Structures are given as structure tokens and as C-alpha cells.
Amino acid sequence: MGIACSHEQRSEAAPTPERSVPDIADRFIYPIGDADSTTQARDRKDAWYNAQDFGKNRHLGEDWNRNSGGNSDCGEAVRAAANGLITFARDAGPGWGNVIIVTHRLPDRSEVQTLYGHLEKIERTTGKISIGERIGSVGNADGTYLCHLHFELRERSNRYWDTQGPGYADDRRGWLDPSDFIDKRLKGASPR
Template sequence: MKYPVIYCFVCFIFWSCKDNAIQIADDPINAYSTDTSPVFTEKNNYKTRFKNDTTFVAKGFDFPVGKPNAKGYYNAQKFQENNHLGDDWNGENGGNTDFGDPIYSIANGYISEVKDYKGGWGKVIRIVHLHNKKLYKSIYAHCDSILVNSNRFIKKGEKIATIGNCNGAYFAHLHLEIRNKVDLDIGSGYSTDTTGYLNPTNFINKNRN
């Protein structure tokens, strides 16, 4: 009689622990409550991040090339020209003459992603900015060399990359986007639907220091 009772007691403890483990794993709050990783993903609260270090709140924006005023460059394909969702910055001498030229962060912010998307995007940097209590994201595409890592703060005018040509897919240039929806995926770069996308040149000119 003693052994069946012990067996039942052990089974009861086992199944109780198992059910509790499943409940914790299925509970998103408990599942991530002990995560102390510094990685800051799209779903995190960026405003909290900037609140913890107000030094990196954006006070104003400059252009990403020929800083601060795009000297020596021109906007070869403007926002919504051919349904373009950004601006294409080219060196004034055209062709690949700007290949390897520096790219700068347009404002203080937090680097949320550095990734080689390959295809038509190539190497991309994404930076989140908090400006006038609103979040924005700048995207720098077709880079050649990447000079920064993700998940870190950055200052306006800091060199982040060099201009590339997407492994020869185009003449060298920088594709710049500015979005007011920070959780959008990379997208296609072209669309008639501009929801979440801003005219980069207009935005920068309206938000200088």
C-alpha cells in the first residue's frame, strides 16, 4: 500500500510542475521578464530608451551627405518621383564618382538595425529618432562599407557608412527614407501609398537646428 501512495504523490508533483512550466512559457510577460539582453527590437518602447538618456533626443536634422547641407550632391530621384518612397542622393559628377563617399546620421538617434538585405536594397542602416516627442526612422540603403553596429545610440553627423552601388546593380548613390511609422518592414522602396513615409528633403528643411 505504501508504494502506490508514494507513486501517486510523485505523479501529482510531476504533473503540477509540468503544467506550471507550460503556463509560464505561454505567458509572454513571464517568458521575457528575466531577459536582460541589451538588444532593442522594433516592438520595444523607444520613448523609454530615449527617456533614460535624453542626450540622444534629436534637436534637429541635417542631410546625410555633404554635411550639413548636401554640398556637392543632388537629389537624383525625389520623393514620389516614379512612386519613389525616398530621395536618391548622387554626387554632382554622376556615375560612380561618389562611390565610397561618407554617409552621416541625419540626427541624434538609436541604431535599430544594420543588415545586408541583398537584392535591390543591399546593406541598410535604420536609425530611430525622437524629435518633439514623436518617433521617426531614417533608412540609409545601398551602402558599401558599414561603420557602425546596431543597438547603440548615435549623434547627428556621425559617419555611419559609405556610399555604394549595391554590388553594381546601380550607379553609386544613397537611398534615404524618413518614416513616421517606426514599425514598418523594409518595404519595396516604391509605392503610390505613402502612409508612414515622409518627404525626406522637406522634413529635413523644416526641422533644422
């Protein structure tokens, strides 16, 4: 009985596939700033830069900051880098603060995840998300750091799939260079 009732309710609200199956991630953008013009360099072309690159000091992601430095980026919008499904959104503890993970299905049906760490606020916690949608804001992991976005990109083989992981490690198998990945996919099939 209970199952039948809840099924009816779902059917009235929206067709189930619309809610649970994310659109293919055929294009990726940077999760901060003017998504299409952001570059890693601290220059005048855009307002953001990558302060600690993937692989540097055993880093498993990239640390995105405003060029203006300090805490000038606290509260700035963090956006989904591609179409996907939010599969993790919670306070991940000391050193992490609020974390969101989005799972993306690529055109070849393989999956990757993007991780957004140290968020001031989590603004979306579940469900389908579209490229460029605001999911949270840049924070400082409860005062641990100056505000920045810790951003990771993971393959399905990652041993920390769907959880926050260590942030730093010698063994980077299962992680990809986020900017390299995005730069190859900035112009995809989706209309602009």
C-alpha cells in the first residue's frame, strides 16, 4: 500500500526519469567566476586564479582564489561544472568544512565526479543539477583557511568515490587535473 501511494505521488509531481537521471555532461566550465573566461593565471583576463595547482605539495585538487587575495572571495558563487547529480553534500569535518560532490555521466557513459570543498554555504543538497547552476558559496572551512574553493576531479576508479577523501596524497591515481579536463571540454554540444 505504502509503496503504491508514494509512487502515485511521484507520478503526479513529475515523471521519475526527469528527476533521477542526470543529463549527459557534454560540456564543462570552471566552477567560479565568469565560467568561460576563467584561467589559472593571476592576470587581468579574469578575476580568479589557481593558487595551488593539482599535484603541487601532493595536492589532489586546485585552490581557486580571487586575484584580489585574502578573504575577498568569501561568499562568491560556486557553480556546477557540468550537468550531473549531487551525490554528497554535508559538513565533512575539520579541514574540509562543507563539501558537495556532483557525479557526472560523460558522453561515453563513463562517470567522473567534481568535488567542491570548504564551502561557506551548501545551497543545493540533492538531485539533478545543470551546468552553471549555483550550488554553494566560497568559504573558509569554519575559519581554517583564507577563503578559497578546493576543487577536485575524480575518475570512477577513485578509492574515495562519493566521500571527501584526504585532500593531499602521494598516490594521485583516480584524480585528474581539473583545469586540463575542463579546458578540453569548454566547448561541447550544449547550446551556449
